[in-house]
Amino acid sequence: MDTDSRSTPSPVPSEVPALEIRGLVKHYPGVRALDGVDLVVHQHEVLGLAGENGAGKSTLLKALVGLVRPDSGDIYVRGQKVKLRSVVDAANHGIGMVFQEQSLVPNLTAAENIVLGSEGAGVRTGLYRWGTLRTLAQEQLDKIGSTIDPLARTDTLSFADRQMVEIAKVLRIEQRTNVAPVIILDEPTSVLESGEVETLFTQVRRLREFASVIFVSHRLDEVLEVCDRVAVLRGGRSVGEVATAGAVPGDLHRMMIGSTGSDDHYHSATARPVAELEPRLVVRGLTGKTFRDVDLDIRAGEILSIVGVHGSGREDVCRSLFGAEEVSAGEVTLDGERLDLSGTRAACAAGVGYVPAERKIEGMVGPMSVADNMTLAKQGVRCSGPLVVPRKQTSVVDRWIERLSIRTPNRGTAIQRLSGGNQQKVVLARWLVAGDVRLLLLDHPTRGLDIGARSEVYRLMRELATSGVATLLLADSLEEAIGMADRIVVMSDGRIGAEVACPNGGKPTPLDLVKEMV
Structure with a gap:
């Protein structure tokens, strides 16, 4: 089948979660990264995932895309228990992720990165058809309003532009599978300017129409703005969730660290006498x-x-x-x-x-x-x-x-x-x-x-x-x-x-x- 042809997603009863995690456990030497994590992502939902550094978010996300194998616990995708042994395996189940650390090949073009592994009509007899390749990539870039040249080498792009290529790349999962995808966005706004953030939020809201989204950000105001619900991890455990309607960052902060914290995280000190110094x-x-x-x-x-x-x-x-x-x-x-x-x-x-x-x-x-x-x-x-x-x-x-x-x-x-x-x-x-x-x-x-x-x-x-x-x-x-x-x-x-x-x-x-x- 031509991987660029969009199939009608297989119907799944609306009450069946798009993704469900039960009792996930993962140990590293001296560290219990996940300690029985439970999580549910409903169909056509944007679920926020919050927690301090070290709370287990990264390990959980890596388990969902096949980069980490849990020691115990179960993962269900659209009601079916699955074993995710690789990124390709996860993609075949409709799970894709935009990595915070970025996963692009720097000496390839933006177009090559976007369609990598799902070139479809962009390759014939082992050779790239550059016109088709550019069209396939441009389709994804247009979704997020990006003006990046699809044929630009990735290592010539700014960090922010490379992040947009990452997002366009993961959107290809819509063409690769005939199931409604689960798309994970790990700190997608960390290097974006305010206008680019708004563009991304528009795209996330569009994704909700045909996919389920896990949105991870340390910027709690962003989580509350774009998500329907937020699940919180602390110390490798699930500690609760909150509906975003009516919630404020302090609610999440309290769950993340167990206290209300301070609104002034800058700890402004008494002014230092520097003005008179050379x-x-x-x-x-x-x-x-x-x-x-x-x-x-x-x-x-x-x-x-x-x-x-x-x-x-x-x-x-x-x-x-x-x-x-x-x-x-x-x-x-x-x-x-x-x-x-x-x-x-x-x-x-x-x-x-x-x-x-x-x-x-x-x-x-x-x-x-x-x-x-x-x-x-x-x-x-x-x-x-x-x-x-x-x-x-x-x-x-x-x-x-x-x-x-x-x-x-x-x-x-x-x-x-x-x-x-x-x-x-x-x-x-x-x-x-x-x-x-x-x-x-x-x-x-x-x-x-x-x-x-x-x-x-x-x-x-x-x-x-x-x-x-x-x-x-x-x-x-x-x-x-x-x-x-x-x-x-x-x-x-x-x-x-x-x-x-x-x-x-x-x-x-x-x-x-x-x-x-x-």
């Missing part, structure tokens, strides 16, 4: 591929945030200050001395730290241990000459594991086994262990983190600022920038535009910033 970082006329003539000053103990729409150039400015992007002009000084921008090694030696946006790709080495990741940038904290001294490494690593409350079975555990929040703490600790960081560059440091983990990152940022570290923050939202920054500068089309002060008691509103961004 600038620690001075940037003049910095120019690169996507930005030009950038001037910045950041004082010791100050948090400066750069905001801007997608494509404003702010990410590349941040990376260039760490020597990770080439610059063609400009001068940068740190504490009065010229900062070498020729490479990341020189930046580290000068006391510059960098937490990248793509944590799993650039921020950590997954198979390496927590200890080795934590000491990766400052070998001197664990070495004597050319040799690693285990006792020396153990002492410093254990101290920071305790201080940052990093949840890990032990220091030797592979970092990829930790939750996203704990991974981020390890990445941050990398720049704290040596105690010589003068400038910290934070590119979306709370992306994909839950409320509790974000609050921990905010606390660390405040502590570092109080100790005198100058911080450049690319925030995950305008609210985060306003809540954390002492000053905000706005970038547009590669240039610095407005500068906005953020004193305690006189913070701007998101609307104030948006007016400067457009």
